[in-house]
Amino acid sequence: MVTEEQVRQSLDEVLVPGVKRSLVMLNLVRQIKVSGQEVTITLASSALSEAAQDWIRGKAKTVVEDLPGIDSARVEFVGVRPVELNQIQNVIAVMSGKGGVGKSLVAGLTAVALKRQGSEVGILDADITGPSIPKMFGISERPSGSNTGILPILSRSGIEVMSFNLLLPQEDDAVIWRGPLISKAITQFWEEVVWGKLDYLIVDLPPGTADAPLTVMQTLPVSGIIIVFTPQDLTTMIVKKAVSMAQKMGKPVLGVVENMSYLYIAEIDKRVELFGKSKGEEMARAANAPFLGQLPIDPELARLCDEGNIERYNSDAFTAMAQALMSALSQITPAKGK
Ligand SMILES: Nc1ncnc2c1ncn2[C@@H]1O[C@H](COP(=O)(O)OP(=O)(O)O)[C@@H](O)[C@H]1O
Numbered sequence: 399m400v401t402e403e404q405v406r407q408s409l410d411e412v413l414v415p416g417v418k419r420s421l422v423m424l425n426l427v428r429q430i431k432v433s434g435q436e437v438t439i440t441l442a443s444s445a446l447s448e449a450a451q452d453w454i455r456g457k458a459k460t461v462v463e464d465l466p467g468i469d470s471a472r473v474e475f476v477g478v479r480p481v482e483l484n485q486i487q488n489v490i491a492v493m494s495g496k497g498g499v500g501k502s503l504v505a506g507l508t509a510v511a512l513k514r515q516g517s518e519v520g521i522l523d524a525d526i527t528g529p530s531i532p533k534m535f536g537i538s539e540r541p542s543g544s545n546t547g548i549l550p551i552l553s554r555s556g557i558e559v560m561s562f563n564l565l566l567p568q569e570d571d572a573v574i575w576r577g578p579l580i581s582k583a584i585t586q587f588w589e590e591v592v593w594g595k596l597d598y599l600i601v602d603l604p605p606g607t608a609d610a611p612l613t614v615m616q617t618l619p620v621s622g623i624i625i626v627f628t629p630q631d632l633t634t635m636i637v638k639k640a641v642s643m644a645q646k647m648g649k650p651v652l653g654v655v656e657n658m659s660y661l662y663i664a665e666i667d668k669r670v671e672l673f674g675k676s677k678g679e680e681m682a683r684a685a686n687a688p689f690l691g692q693l694p695i696d697p698e699l700a701r702l703c704d705e706g707n708i709e710r711y712n713s714d715a716f717t718a719m720a721q722a723l724m725s726a727l728s729q730i731t732p733a734k735g736k
């Protein structure tokens with residue numbers, strides 16, 4: 399007799415239209431009942447339009463009825479809130495004292511590094527003031543959904559992305575929202591987006607230590623925080639503020655990343671510290687967390703981000719940062735037997 403597991407495996411071939419992740423990975427499969435030659439499958443209808451449900455019903459029926467010994471498959475839909483559906487192992491928030499220091503870049507690279515080492519990853523772009531995540535990943539499609547939820551967009555390498563920018567009528571529309579509204583919107587991204595099963599959700603926080611980042615930390619089960627800064631920050635005060643906020647919330651700082659640390663000039667084989675000496679060690683001490691590394695100002699990186707190809711980036715500095723990050727994450731993440 400066909401087992402429940404075999405049915406589940408065949409459902410893993412059914413990709414949900416719009417997001418292109420499988421029913422199983424989006425955790426939409428609620429129940430499988432095999433009795434003799436008949437199978438009844440219960441799926442969550444979250445974020446699925448009538449048309450999407452019809453398509454999935456047909457597809458699921460076909461793949462399951464193809465299993466040897468199965469005569470007929472019945473597909474039923476039930477309403478489930480996305481927040482009850484989602485299984486997210488770790489929420490990592492990326493924070494900075496101010497804007498323009500490369501916070502979104504570090505959030506993006508963190509997701510890329512985790513995806514490359516085989517994890518399932520999503521990015522929640524909570525930075526309404528400058529949502530650069532979709533641009534870096536070359537995403538401009540409008541997310542699909544229904545009145546029961548929203549589906550994220552999948553990047554080229556398979557990272558789930560959700561951003562306010564993707565929901566605006568025009569990509570360039572300025573968003574002038576007040577703190578409480580931003581907080582509410584972020585909460586909705588947590589509760590109403592069908593993220594499904596993820597090892598990591600990276601949250602690109604709005605800059606600073608005001609209301610919006612505070613709400614994220616209160617509402618989302620953040621497991622660790624990465625703090626980004628540049629050597630031009632005049633004092634450690636900003637980092638200390640971020641650290642003290644993290645501590646007040648009882649959230650561990652995973653580490654600190656220094657961006658735009660230097661510019662390497664190949665012709666003279668020299669690193670020029672445009673914004674002054676590195677503050678990495680000093681910041682790490684202030685945060686009582688590891689220094690995860692320095693990223694240079696890299697024209698290649700800037701070009702890839704502009705082209706929407708951040709997923710193609712490679713450099714020694716990035717590799718070193720990714721390694722330090724993995725080791726910091728292994729402190730908070732229970733080892734997964736994959
Ligand atoms: N190390 C770097 N090398 C090259 N370009 C960078 C680097 N860091 C950031 N940038 C560029 O600077 C801009 C601002 O970075 P971003 O990550 O959006 O900052 P923030 O999120 O802190 O406001 C982006 O266009 C990004 O491509």
Ligand SMILES: [Mg+2]
Nearest residue numbers: 502525528530
């Ligand atoms: Mg940003």
